[in-house]
Amino acid sequence: MRSTSNTIRTRRTLRAAATLLAGALTLSLSACGSDDDKSSDGGATAEESGASVTLPKLDGKSLEVAAVWTGAEQANFKKVLAEFEKRTGAKVTFVPAQDPIINFLGSKVAGGQPPDVAMLPQPGAIKQAVDKGWAKPLGAAALKELQKNYSQGWQDIGKIGGKQYGVYYKAANKSLIWYNAKVFENAGASEPKTWAELLTTAQTVYDSGVTPFSVGGAEGWTLTDWFENVYLSQAGPEKYDQLAKHEIKWTDPSVKAALTTLAQVWGKKDYVAGGAVGALQTDFPASVTQTFSGGDQPKAGMVYEGDFAQVNIVQAGAKVGTDAKVFPFPAVGDSSPVVSGGDAAVILKDSEAAQALATFLASPEAATIQAKLGGYLSPNKNVPESAYPNPVQQKMAKALIAAGDDFRFDMSDQAPQAFGGTPGKGEWKALQDFLKNPTNVAGTQATLESGAAAAYGN
Template sequence: MKRPRIAISRLAATAVALAVTATACSGLNSASGEQEFSGQTLTVAGSWTGGEGKNFRKVLDGFSKKTGAKVKFVSSRAQGRDDFALFIRDLRKAGKSPDVAMVPQVGVLQQFAQKGWLEPLPPRVELEAARNFALVWQNYGSVRRIFYGLYFKASHKSTVWYSPKAFEKADVLPPKDYKEMISAGQKLSRAGTPAFSVAGKDAWPLTDWFENIYLAQAGLTNYAKLATNEIGWTDPTVIKALKTFGKLFKSKDMVAGGGTEALRTDLNESVGAVYGKDPKAAMVYEGDFVAGIISGEFNRKVDDDANFFEFPPVGKGKQPPVISGGDAAVAMKDGKNKDMAMSFIEYLASPKAAEIWAKEGGFLSPNINLDLDAYPDETTRKVAKSLVDAGEAVQFDMSDQAPGDFGGTPGQGEWQLLQEFIRDPSDPEKTAQKLDQAAAKAYLDASATGTTG
């Protein structure tokens, strides 16, 4: 169950470039690219709504302006559908498969590829990806060495957001390691502000908490093995990480209201607990998208009222974790406009497409050639630089790599078990056993139906 790898060397990239030039492939980089799809309609499916949906619409408008194509965007969440895989399945059954799907989980991308639902991306898209993305992002878009998915939007899930005002009041500086972070939390508490607000109601932030602790403590090799089910959840490294995580919830001073309050708190509420009118905590851990919530929901200026530090390493000699997630553009095999779909994905691979959304905020791109000045504030530029500079050290969200029944479904699997754990963190060994049993069943079921990588 090794993670797939795809490598495009400079020589190979040059060869592909010559081949593309020689065959005069259609696409945005060809001479015939101007308005070549005038009068045709491309259907793109994704999960974005609200501000994200509006900003992605601007990216689609950029493609329309370039090619003349009309683009119809279908949002799963706008239709009340939280499970993107089931949403696409139902569209296919109804004969309404989109031309392109913006897949929000690497496990779902692998599932679609193994079911034979996806069209491999052509050499010209591979070339554009090789120009603009670190190899790790091409790997995550590949299944059995075949390139299917172009990661357009990314998230940096190793950022801890804090209130500069609370830190200044308690005379606290951003910590350099996990031990310092706990010490800072205790000092903040003594100054009158609990350290963290945790979004336990949503459950998925708990998986992100665990993954950052695990990667920061157990290292890259163990993380990769656990993410691909090569080691079990009863491994000593897992139990050690659960113990570290559980310590946060043994005191209401470290987490506002303890585990009980965390289970009543969703992501927006956890951010509001730090940046709202009545602050209840000094820090909130989650990804770069917290910046968008701070400015959009709570009308705070990120550069002035908020700042972040990278999730710190756990233990001597350890490296800080860099965990990411993202949305990958894939071409559906039963889509009606395959050539236009490939040109659209080639367009998404360009810095120009990423720049459109970057300027609007609430967006992070793994595109190494996107000018950081495109981002609207200095804080986001710092987060983006941290992600790009991590290069091959980036690790993809572990729960997103797992079968959905274990890593991505409310009320079951890892989500439910970590919620139970923060309510009562007294027995990490028992929690590890339950996680191991749930993971084993999910991977077995997924293997039987051909839905794992």
């Protein structure tokens, strides 16, 4: 357990980060940047990002990078890889992976063709890759770049058994609720700061004739994110850490309290678009787009998810800052939660080219390229705020860095993949069942504890 002084410091840091984020989100959001914000191809050149990282010449070398990213996220990352190719002479191929990526990699390893580098979205997956002997430690150059640009907390998440395996190239702020501005205007609804105010706002939206919430229940990870924000704010960071490590059981009263709180939304008749059945058939992208399409009569007025929802908002034909606005996840307890997620670059084939790519991805130059394209946050503390294409993303980035070593990483991503990251199993399945029957708090706790005990081996 942490000392009392550390717990108080952690609460203060979270509160400060939440306050900074709240201030950021009261700004009038702009669209995702103008042509003046970007280089001609939408990215930053090495010169613009103040290139300083030293990379070897790799003419004739080739390597593969696997990730589950699709759409704009994949396209933007490919621009980063293109800069690496330009600077080294190497040829990089992006390999689309499927969730859970650890299973995808297992099939590649079994076939003798693993990718050189994989972008792993869970610390639990990094540990599995290490335990299976797939992952290779970072070399001296990558370590030097990582230590120069990342806080100790972000370094430690990618460390297993005292060795550094992961470079957290991408981060996410998972403590946001996006809303249809026209729906709020028509309803006379205001941005809530507390959970009680959120319920009042939801009722106001409902009374105006629009379903309050869109929930992407077809993908269990969105439901774990709901739980984590409620739990962190209500139970506090110390309990959050204990549950993340399974040092306390899922039958703990703090879990009961969080599930009971969640049921105030999930179990409220007509508060979720399509009801539980409809939500369980709605994937994450659709949960966002159905909130911002349909004029002033969309399927829902609000949708919870991270900063990355901006990509889907734009795909819905809505303008961020005008049609779509956002507020921090409301405080259930003493302060609003700040939950982060991320994707780490992990080397599977230890070669000069793979080590060079890890080094590049640990540099501010690589992150700056993708930052300028929008829909992306980096935990790299040396990426300039000006690299982000609008004031809100700049403030989100600032809040992420300001949290320092006391941020809280997505809890399910810290768990073994079998419990926290597999479709149709573990925590994802248990919370999908809870969405279907939010009165079954005790049964859900028992199911969660059974799955966690098996996955953690205790």
